[in-house]
Amino acid sequence: MKTSRILLSGTAALALLGTSACVTDPNTGEQKASRTAIGAGAGGFLGYLLGGAIGGDTGRILGAAIGGTAGAVAGKQFDDQIRELDEQTAGSGVDVEEVGDGEAILVRLPDGVTFASGSAQINPGFYDTLNTVADSLIQYPNSLIDVYGFTDTTGSNALNQRLSEQRAQAVADYLAARGVARSRMATQGFGEQYDYLRVKTADGVAEPLNRRVEIKIIPITQEDVEAARQGN
Template sequence: MKKAILACVIAGYTLTGCMTYDPYTGEQKVSDSTKGSAIGALAGAAIGAAAADGKNHVRGALLGAAIGGAVGGGVGYYMDKQEAELRHQLQGTGVQVQRNGNDINLIMPGNITFDLNQASIRSQFYDVLHSVALVLKKFDKTAIQVNGFTDSTGKASYNMQLSQERAQSVASYLVNQGIAAGRIQARGFGESAPIASNATAAGRQANRRVELKLVPLEQQING
């Protein structure tokens, strides 16, 4: 009987969680906040039931599920909203928005952000970065890792320096747009982390990129 009650508690949290829509496919999907809430509810219910005495077993499970669901969903919900806004702002710009758990990655190909062998941001890309900055200012409970990459053409030492300078250019622009410098870390990786083959022109173009990794400051979100 107790197991059945616990199952109903978890099912309730899973089914009543938020659904989101993929802005590209239009398909409905379970949001990351819902997944987080379900996991938190499961853990909270188990702990609450174990801590309660026999008479208050069900009450303890319900209370634990409520607390666990709120904590588990907080970060996911915050990042869901940020992801949706970024996708809306960046649709059609060439910037890829990827989600990995509660982290968001913005992949900015070098062909749209920088000229060949240059670390100065192309003037055509300022509007796009401005849109990114507006979202990052609104969602200020995330740390921002700006990572630069190159293809394998040229000396490794040159590529490392160029990737660092490109990452720093993007970081400096964000700071100039009002993003707190303490949230930003810029780092160059040179040619060490290709995402495509360097044997083709298309592959090298894909590898010349800057990525922004947005990481939630979980204590501030849940605090």
């Protein structure tokens, strides 16, 4: 079905109008609206991005045996990883951006490409891109990884909630199969929530672009490791 234009969904559109925050693509120099800023401006519309790790970080840091690094080094690793991921996934439809003030890296897998409608099976054509993401996670091991699943609005809420959880789990399973420590990862499904973009189709119906998975990479420093060991 031919699309005529892209529309931000209601809450996100208001947030976009209320903020001028932009990010610059390091490959093209192009300015674009920061989805993180959109979420913050929407009063929690995308608040899950700015929250802590799923289930808290103390147990996961200890379970994953994350070593941590000194603050300055951790900052450099964050900058290197986000730059490399952006370069290595260019042209794949993947979005890579900073969440908050260096709090995390968000890797948003594209809607309608990673999964077919109603399916939690990863499209084989997307394996190479996921391999790139897995390689980055292995190269930079001092982080926790949250995997979020979403669906469009086709089907019941209950069905879509399960499907979103299955999609997040499918991506986590794939990353684990590529060698990413499963103890670093947690998954969560949001069903039909957070349909951040809508496409206005030729018949005038605004359909959500929401059949996607997001990977949130949360850097862990030596200070975080020490706090976890002390039970803080």
